[in-house]
Structure formats: C-alpha cells, structure tokens
Amino acid sequence: MNELVHKKLKILSDAAKYDVSCASSGSSRANSSKGIGNGFAAGICHSFTDDGRCVSLFKILMTNNCIYDCAYCINRRTNDRPRATFTPQEIVDLTIGFYRRNYIEGLFLSSGVIKNPDYTMERMVQVAKKLRNEENYNGYIHLKAIPGASSELIHEAGIWADRLSVNMEIPTEPNLKKLAPEKSYPDIVKPMGQIRDSILVAKEERGKYRKAPRFAPAGQSTQLIVGATPETDRQIILLSSGLYKKQHLKRVYFSGYLPVNSYDKRLPALNRPPLVRENRLYQSDWLMRFYHFRAEEILSEDQPFLDLDVDPKLGFALRNLQLFPVDINRADYEMILRVPGIGIQSAQKIVLARKHRRLNSMHLKKLGVVLKRARYFITCNELPPAGLGWEPQRLKHKLLGEMNSKYKKSLDTQLKLFADYKPVVPTLH
C-alpha cells in the first residue's frame, strides 16, 4: 500500500462511478470457520455519497484502458484521460482492508477491455479466485462479464462470484451498432443465456446434493442507458420485462444518460441527466417486480412514454377508473396493491388485519395508507366512494394540486393547452 495505489484508486473509482448497480443482496453465503465475511441476504448499504446513491460494494474498474470506442462511454480509447491499471493483488488488498473495517459489503469489479476480452476476463476471475482461496473471503463479489469472453471463463467467474452482470447499455440493436460499432448484440445476449442456464443447473443440483458448487447464487443483472438513444419508454419496459421473464434477471438497472462525451455528434445534447424519466422507469420496474403488474398494463400501445407528472401506478388507475372503487374489506390482495397510495407493506397489513375486524379509514391512516390519494379509489366501512363520477383528467389535476412531489419544481402542473403534447425525442445523426 503506497501513494501509487492511492493515485490509481482515484482514477479508477472516478471511472467506475457510471455503473449503477450496487446491490449486495440475494446471497447468503456462510462464513467458513476461520474465514472472513459472509453474505447478508437483504444486502447492506454502508455509506451514501453526496448524490444520494449507496456505497454497498467497493465499486472499481480493474483498468480504464480500453480497446473499444463506444460513444457513450467516458473510458473510450479516443478520450484523453489519465489511465491506470490495478494488479489483481492490489485489488485484493484494498478489498480485504476495507472489508475488515466494515466500510464495504463486498467487491464490484468491472473493467475496460485490454488486449482482448479473454485476457481481461481472466485477470478479473483471478481477483475473485485469490479472494476466495488465498484470503478465505466469503463476502459478496459482483463480477462484470466482458462481452465476447469465452464461455469457460464466464463459467469460472460464476463459480467464484455471487452475482454476474452483462451490461446491455443500449436497448436496441441498430442503435448499439451506431454508437458502439465494435460491439455486437449477440456478444451480449450469448453470455446472458449461458449464465441463466448455469444458474438453473446449479440450483437443481444443489437441490439434490447439499455440497454441489454454487453458481452466481445472487443471480445476474444488467444496465440500460436511458436518454442517449431515441427508444421509447414502452420499448424499454417491454425489453426489461422480457429480460426478467426469459433471462431470469434479478435486476435491470436504468442509468439516466449523462453527457460525458459532448463532442460526439451521434449523441443528444442534454443540460441535465433525465432524472425524472429514470425515476418513472424505476417505478414501473417496481410495479412489475413487486406489484404484479404486466408490462402491457403500464403503457398501452398508443402510449409510447410514461407520464412525467404522475407515477405509473396512479397513471394506470386514472386510465382504468372502471376498476375502482376497491372495497378494502373484501377485495383481493392483488387489487388492493393497485390502489394508488397503498404500498406493499400497508397492503399486507390490511389483508392480515381485516381478519380480526372491519377496517375503517382511521385504521387505514394509522397503517400508513396515503389517504389523500387513496380515498378516490377505495371504499371501506364508512368511507363513501369519493372516486365516483370523476373525469380522469380532472381527478389527475386535483391530485397533482394536492401532491407534494419532489419534482414539483421541475414539473408543470398547470392544465396543458396541448393535451397531446409529446416529449422531444433526441434524434440520431
């Protein structure tokens, strides 16, 4: 450990910060008798930076040298930036040093591509292997699978790591071709399928033999850049829903595009990252993963973009007012989950509590339901259905007026003169 490592750390953490994924959940790997570290199934965030994002894993690039020239990436080879490379031993020492002090929950290792994908992947696997075998480390490891690396190396990565991820970055093939001509779509999809199959096989084997080796027990994830290319929200949501269903991904992350290479004319010029859009996409993602929504319900065919004013769940309720009001004391759990203002925790509590007594609005308020919003969509013991006879547009503006959204400043809640206004789509040159 010396000053040189410090310098490298600065350069390589700077280069790694655009990776969104930082989850440390999903693995409950136990510690060995005289080892260090274990997995914590729910994940632990150890710190939060000034941008409010969590620091759970020690997120670092092995090197920011890269043979590729992708338009959206800060580490593209034509950028004039300070470059550095860690040796596997340096990464191991830093990880163990931080872990012992309880600064981090594990390691997230990604890398630029040096020489060729196989060479890079091999060195990354070496880090994980060293941690597990030499340091007796049983904490979390997240490895990035380099597109184009051989299937043997990816298999070995899965044996040492808890989670693997292949970053898709650009949602559709033609746009990927334009922005990253040296990468190919099959190179990304192939390892994803391989990882999925290996995970399924390993799970089945572990069902039979308790000692069968694990393969990426925390699953795999990916990341999509939002706003760099003209894909619609509907396309993105359908894609991620497909990834959850077909590739069995644990998470799809969205990264609002930051104009890092503003000189590149293939990319749109933005002043600020599209944070609201990113947030709405994450909300839709949550609806699919936890609220039993189907992708087609979140955005219908004639609706390419999510409404930035209201969250997608409220949007769904306003479009389908005929499904409401919902009787809190009788309706299914699924239907209660769809009421705006009722989250998962309150929905679960409602379903349990109504077995003991009929619930009224005071109960709901104490349980944590946002009645200000929910009252238009429910009936309960004494509460008259306030939602009857409302026009969707008027109800929306009434709710928006009462709402205290964190985006209120940046959103215009006035009645729009042009109701069918469409957001400006960045064009590709």
Next chain:
Amino acid sequence: MKIYTYDNTFEGFLTCVFDCYSRKDFPVDICSRFGEQRYLFVESIDVPSNPKKAERVWKGIQKHLSGKNKQLLFYAYLSEELGIEMKIYRFLRRMFSGHLNLETDYGDPDVLSLTQSSQKVKKEAMRLMQFVRFQRTKDHMYFCGIEPKYDVLPLILNHYHKRFTDQKWLIYDLRRNYGVYYGKDKVEEVVLTKKQFNTYNGQVKQALLAEGEDFYQKLWRSYFKHINIEERKNLKLQRQHMPRRFWQYLPEKQHEI
C-alpha cells in the same frame, strides 16, 4: 390502584407479568423503579427480578407468537418508549386469554404501536450494521465506538460474530457505557474503565492506532469522494439514508465536520 415497579430489565418486566397473574392483579401501570415518580396515592409493589418466573412467561410467549414475530415483544420493549410496558401487558392479557394470531390485529392501537416500536428498533439495529466503522489498533484489534438510539448491541453481535471470525473486534456503546468484545473465541460483554478513545466520536488515540490505519482512512475518503457523480447531487436523499447523528463516526465524513 396498584402500580408494579421493576429493575428496568426485560427479565424484571417478565417477572412483573408473572406476579400480576399469580396475584390475580391488573395494575394501572408497570414502570421502572429508577424512573421519576409519576403517581400519587397509589400502592406501589416492587418486584425483584426472578429468572425462573421470567423464563416461564417467555416460554408462554414463544408458544403463542408465530414464526417471524417471536421477538416482537422484546424488540418493542427495547424501544424504551414511555408506557411500552402496559402496552405489552395488555397485549399479553389478550393473547393468553386465547386470542389467536393477535400480532396481526393491526386495527388495534396497542398491536399497531407495538409493531411500529419494534420496527424502529429493528431499523436502528440495521443502521448499526451499516455504519459501524472499525479502526485498527496497535494490538491488532478492530475498535468502533458508536451511540445507537436504542440498546441494540445484543441484536447485532451475532451478525458481526458470523462475519469477522479471524479478527479481534470491540463495538462500544458510548452512551450506555458497555461494549461487546470478540477475542477470536467467544463474544463477551465488557465495560471499559480507562478509556483510550474520544467518548464523543469514538476516535482512538493517535498513539494507539496501528501503522497504516490513517492511510486506509485516507484511501477510503478519496474513494468516497471520487465515486460521487457531481451532476446528480442530492444531499437530502443522502441525509435521509444516512442520518446526521452518525456522521461523527464515519471516516468518510470527517473532513467536512
């Protein structure tokens, strides 16, 4: 009108519950004997703690509560809220009289309030898993001094015990003045009389820190600075997840205070 007083431990409280049943009493309050006096003209009965009686009540509770709620009453008790004893007592009366699955009756103010109190304690325990920061000392021990809102050290020692088996560590509660120490074989409770650390922020005296400890903290600070995306600055979100009261213990926040 009777009140029961006890020695301010969970065991003592359970003994109180036992005595209430054996005397067929329904007290107006159960409170700590060290707390300030809140009643005039009441008969006060002091109950000495009795492990056997407490054990019997605890077993009864375990029999009635369902899987993940087994610790509900203990967690709620740890919240040290005013009047929590009577809430638990009323809960137990209803539960022992045969009300099934009482812990899910969220429409009842007592049940809901107990659930919420226990949530608060669980959250504080989680915070301690997040924000404990060890400093390495000259004798190869990893030390952390921290001040949790509730007395949650007993709830997290298992987590650290499982995680760090090959290093000596000590987590010290600065307010309650006790800590848990792991010396590579077992975890034990310790009280330090001669304190070699700052009792405000748990900072170990410079002379006792291991060589290289400062450098690791420096590395961590600069990692913390460089992983931040300036364009997405959101200090409110940061404070929401990482409350200010923990900042004094975090090396990455030191240069700012």
